[in-house]
Amino acid sequence: MAIQSLLFLSLSLFLFHLNPSSAQTPVKAGYWSSDSEFQVSNINSALFTHLFCAFADLNNQSNQVTIDPNSATLFSTFTQTVQQKNPNVKTLLSIGGGNSNSTSFAAMASQPGSRKSFIDSSIQLARSNGFHGLDLDWEYPETSTDMANLGTLLTEWRAAVRSESSSTGSVELLLTAAMGFSSIHDSESYPVSIVRDSLDWVNVMAYDFKGPNWSNVSTGAPAGLYDPDSEFSGSAGVDKWIGSGMVEEKMVLGLPLYGYAWKLVDAASHGIGAPADGKASGEGISSDDGSISYNQILDQFINGAGASSEYDGSRVTNYCYSGTTWIGYDDVQSIAAKVSYAKGKGLLGYFVWSVSGDDGNWVLCQTASQTWN
Numbered sequence: 001m002a003i004q005s006l007l008f009l010s011l012s013l014f015l016f017h018l019n020p021s022s023a024q025t026p027v028k029a030g031y032w033s034s035d036s037e038f039q040v041s042n043i044n045s046a047l048f049t050h051l052f053c054a055f056a057d058l059n060n061q062s063n064q065v066t067i068d069p070n071s072a073t074l075f076s077t078f079t080q081t082v083q084q085k086n087p088n089v090k091t092l093l094s095i096g097g098g099n100s101n102s103t104s105f106a107a108m109a110s111q112p113g114s115r116k117s118f119i120d121s122s123i124q125l126a127r128s129n130g131f132h133g134l135d136l137d138w139e140y141p142e143t144s145t146d147m148a149n150l151g152t153l154l155t156e157w158r159a160a161v162r163s164e165s166s167s168t169g170s171v172e173l174l175l176t177a178a179m180g181f182s183s184i185h186d187s188e189s190y191p192v193s194i195v196r197d198s199l200d201w202v203n204v205m206a207y208d209f210k211g212p213n214w215s216n217v218s219t220g221a222p223a224g225l226y227d228p229d230s231e232f233s234g235s236a237g238v239d240k241w242i243g244s245g246m247v248e249e250k251m252v253l254g255l256p257l258y259g260y261a262w263k264l265v266d267a268a269s270h271g272i273g274a275p276a277d278g279k280a281s282g283e284g285i286s287s288d289d290g291s292i293s294y295n296q297i298l299d300q301f302i303n304g305a306g307a308s309s310e311y312d313g314s315r316v317t318n319y320c321y322s323g324t325t326w327i328g329y330d331d332v333q334s335i336a337a338k339v340s341y342a343k344g345k346g347l348l349g350y351f352v353w354s355v356s357g358d359d360g361n362w363v364l365c366q367t368a369s370q371t372w373n
């Protein structure tokens, strides 16, 4: 018996060393946004290991992190609500977001006193609201000074959560950040070695490569994993991060649960790269940037209008078209291919933006989770 146990132990250790990444628990994460008005209690948290509650704000006067009073109850009950369906799910309070003012983040990060206000208030808010971690969504640091200050902020933030944990005896807060798809953002480099050493992981925002508001003369894959014609793709970004010194096991690949709708110049020309005339308008497209959630694409175009749907495996994107409306988006095939890529590449996992975009049966999040297993 003892010898059998010993043999088993040796075998386990051997296998562990053979393939250490197999022992790492994958991150299967999702952001919930208070803007979505999607009920927190309707999140199928069994499909996730981590859920991000978005967004807390940065006050540009006090440099403290705050929660909008209208969201206070949703945020303070977020953890207990999502743990009803999955007691093991971990939650993080996400700060900032695409609609926040990047100038305020730059100003905060530039001075020791304002960094301290930010850091101390973030930890206090995470603890008082029952979150397991904090996530920074500064979109985006713009200058080399911003990038250097971001590095200082992250170093001080990690030291502060470590010290808080040892002085209170609580489990250390998780620290993550959502960053650009590439380690180079608008020709400025993220402070990669600090990012690697101070964060638990980075959420790589591998989407919004093409959209009708900024690539308006032809259709394109909004979040392609590959792009034969440019460096704007998920895999090119991940390779840039790795080439700059990031480690695979601290990268989590972003999957968008939305697409973008273009207006075709000619309904008969409906491939990727077909001539377009800006964003689609009219029924079904209510956003001002042409974005549309996966469930609306299904309801209004694929099931509703009988749009033809196709998959392009060379870029890893789905698209559908009906009349002169053309939508590039992620469906079951592209989600599965991206998750296979992430796992094969040795990344830590994936996240979705955002959980409210999935269909009523969680088909995309189910696909992602099952593909990883």
Ligand SMILES: *[C@@H]1O[C@H](CO)[C@@H](O)[C@H](O)[C@H]1NC(C)=O
Residues within 6 Å of the ligand: 060, 061, 104
């Ligand atoms: C600070 O934020 C408030 C509220 O968002 C905004 O109205 C104001 O313009 C900002 N002030 C500065 C100096 O950024």
Ligand SMILES: *[C@@H]1O[C@H](CO)[C@@H](O)[C@H](O)[C@H]1NC(C)=O
Residues within 6 Å of the ligand: 060, 101, 102, 103, 104, 107
């Ligand atoms: C962002 O903040 C800066 C200063 O902090 C302010 O000048 C600017 O107006 C703000 N922008 C928006 C869109 O609120």
Ligand SMILES: *[C@@H]1O[C@H](CO)[C@@H](O)[C@H](O)[C@H]1NC(C)=O
Residues within 6 Å of the ligand: 216, 217, 277, 278, 279
């Ligand atoms: C496309 O973008 C260009 C440059 O921003 C702009 O001048 C043009 O009006 C846009 N066209 C459409 C159809 O949105």
Ligand SMILES: *[C@@H]1O[C@H](CO)[C@@H](O)[C@H](O)[C@H]1NC(C)=O
Residues within 6 Å of the ligand: 213, 278, 288, 289
């Ligand atoms: C997108 O472009 C339209 C005009 O075509 C404009 O009204 C809208 O504000 C733009 N949205 C964003 C998010 O840039």
